[in-house]
Amino acid sequence: xxxxxxxxxxxxxxxxxxxxxQLDYAWWWFLVLILAPDIGxxxxxxxxxxxxxxxxxxxxxxxxxxxxxxxxxxxxxLCQLVGIILFSxxxxxxxxxxxxxYDKGFKFTHLGEIGN
Numbered sequence: 001x002x003x004x005x006x007x008x009x010x011x012x013x014x015x016x017x018x019x020x021x022q023l024d025y026a027w028w029w030f031l032v033l034i035l036a037p038d039i040g041x042x043x044x045x046x047x048x049x050x051x052x053x054x055x056x057x058x059x060x061x062x063x064x065x066x067x068x069x070x071x072x073x074x075x076x077x078l079c080q081l082v083g084i085i086l087f088s089x090x091x092x093x094x095x096x097x098x099x100x101x102y103d104k105g106f107k108f109t110h111l112g113e114i115g116n
Contacts, residue, residue: 009095012061016088019068023077023084030085037089044106052101059090059100 043054068083
């Protein structure tokens with residue numbers, strides 16, 4: 001992935017940290033929850049198609065933004081937290097070269113094959 005795209009993802013991660021700091025949660029919650037979206041990998045225990053579906057569900061930035069905005073609109077801080085964690089995690093993953101998955105297997109992503 002090009003350097004500019006990685007920088008963009010890092011800046012989105014920083015945005016997530018900023019938005020998290022606007023909430024009334026202790027900072028350590030961010031550290032505890034930042035890897036929680038990887039629960040989506042559990043789908044790979046069944047097969048590649050289900051794995052890609054569950055992984056992509058937990059790593060889709062559009063869904064993360066919708067969850068966050070619903071939390072803002074309805075004044076639900078927990079919803080805002082979930083949206084921020086999903087968004088931040090996805091940005092961090094993409095900065096490290098992990099993209100949304102194809103159902104061919106875990107290493108096949110929209111950013112290219114992991115490890116190449």
